[in-house]
Amino acid sequence: MEHGWNWEQGTLVGELIQGLELAKQLRLQLDTSSSAQSTHLLVQKILSSYEKALQILKFNVGASATSGVPESPLSINGSPRSDDLDKDNQDSRDVSKKSSLMLKIGFCRKMLPRWTDQVRVTSESLLEGTHDDGHSWRKYGQKDILGAKYPRSYYRCTYRHSQDCWATKQVQRSDEDPTIFEVTYRGAHTCAHGNQMVPPPASPNKQEHKSTNLNNNNQQLQSLLSLRNGLRVDTEGLDNKEMALAPSFSFPSTPFELLKSENHSFSPSGVLDNNNILSSFSSPFMSPATSELNYFSASQSQTNNFGVILDTRNFESDLKGLISANTSATNSPIMDLDFSLDQVELDPNFQFDARGFSPNSFLRSK
């Protein structure tokens, strides 16, 4: 199972694209002789973008493991679904085991890219009822959030176990504007959805028709063009947290939310694929199922810089988490951690061998 892209490559591409876009803005500003201050700001952003990209490149140079066949940390290993098998072995939960298990999973989750979309539900989409992002999600929780009017819903990829796909998302209805849903994606899909890599599960279910295979370079390019032309996306909070709440882009969503009013079970778009960032862009844009949608309708009035929706705010801290978890970084598919950190904590109990790593293996050991 090979994937053309992994996380850092995606981030790299994002940074480069962002730099490109910012440079264009700068050119525009120079043409229109804007204020020196805003020009300076743009230059700053461009520099930062390219610095990040270079950093990522630097990590990769040392990472021999990633140069060949980049593999997601959540690699698809074709393991059969197994969550049900283990239940019988463990009626009473071994708490300490579970704790360490969750700790480990937590580390893994920290590595996952995170980004936030804002989804506006329009009356049109209410009628159409067509919105989905080409991925099927399964709700696994709902929580009342302090200070928020509406509960937050938690979804994971339907194929978590069958395809080792660890993408999750959270959906939070906006307090101010109930037609807006903040969707925070975490981790990218490694499942066949949106990619054609993996054949459907043995017993194809009703979701299988959702996406067609759009995964080729041409379409990836087109996706990027679409992005360039129509998309407004925040590079989320390089500095301030408020930016996370700034509208990045909006597009119609499914009506289910409003109809059900309480439970968020729709599937907005904007999925970023861990292993193939471009294909993931193509998915929301080009899925026939969602073709009616003019995504990124730029209905928000903010002037946002184009960028990739990875949450760079968490980049550093996540990296640190990763480092403390990973004592043998050389083989990490995520990143080669050959730079110095202030502190590197070692977890003696956690040998993280990314090569053979599969989240399911943790589950199986429950």
Added chain:
DNA sequence: CCTATTTGACCCTT
């Protein structure tokens, strides 16, 4: 019967 959702409990992080 199988799969998805609901929901209270549990655990982790802050």
Added chain:
DNA sequence: AAGGGTCAAATAGG
């Protein structure tokens, strides 16, 4: 300790 995220038993729906 509080709040947030996830689990998993119970339940619903096809």
